[in-house]
Amino acid sequence: MVRTRVGDGEMVWLLYSLEDMSAQRVLVVEDDPNLATIVREALQDEGYEVRIVLEGAQARAEAASYGPDVIMLDLMMPGIDGYDIGRQLRQDDRTAGIPLIIVSGYGRLEDAELLLKTRYSLQKPFDLSELLDTVEAAIGRHDAS
Numbered sequence: 118m119v120r121t122r123v124g125d126g127e128m129v130w131l132l133y134s135l136e137d138m139s140a141q142r143v144l145v146v147e148d149d150p151n152l153a154t155i156v157r158e159a160l161q162d163e164g165y166e167v168r169i170v171l172e173g174a175q176a177r178a179e180a181a182s183y184g185p186d187v188i189m190l191d192l193m194m195p196g197i198d199g200y201d202i203g204r205q206l207r208q209d210d211r212t213a214g215i216p217l218i219i220v221s222g223y224g225r226l227e228d229a230e231l232l233l234k235t236r237y238s239l240q241k242p243f244d245l246s247e248l249l250d251t252v253e254a255a256i257g258r259h260d261a262s
Contacts, residue, residue: 140166141256144185146176146202147220148194152241156189159245160252173197181211187255188212189239192221207234216255 143165147153150171157167170179173194180188188206192199199219206212217234222241237255239247 140164141187142166142168142183142185143252144168144170144176144180144183144188146170146173146188146194146199147191148172149191156248159248163249165252173199173202176202177205177209177212180206180215181209185215187216187218187252189218189220189252192219193223203235218251218255 141164143160145153145156145160145167147156147169148171150169153169153171157169160167168179168183168185170176174197176188176190190199190203190206194202199221203217203219206215206217216237218237218239219235220239220241220243237251239251
């Protein structure tokens with residue numbers, strides 16, 4: 118609950134849900150630290166809380182403990198790739214319902230969207246407005262069109 122003064126000493130009580138007051142969380146699973154930093158800074162500038170995972174093997178545990186509102190997942194990572202990570206996330210009850218944004222610089226993303234049961238994707242290279250629009254759509258801040 119937040120109190121604020123209005124006018125001539127009149128006290129007004131404004132009620133906010135915790136969801137309204139807290140930043141929405143984005144987990145970025147990306148092996149390129151430079152791109153991950155750019156994405157983090159762009160999203161933080163828009164009020165998101167962002168956590169980065171640079172290795173695919175840590176993604177599932179981090180997603181389960183962090184509880185993000187959306188996961189941005191690079192498909193081509195060394196070791197365990199984004200396809201395997203995505204399948205693991207979809208099979209884990211703690212993370213199955215979290216929207217995925219799949220990211221790749223290679224080929225068509227339609228097959229990956231079907232496989233990982235998502236409708237959100239970014240083709241590298243992408244611009245920051247495309248990133249923000251996709252994150253907002255995945256979280257549900259506005260209608261995806």
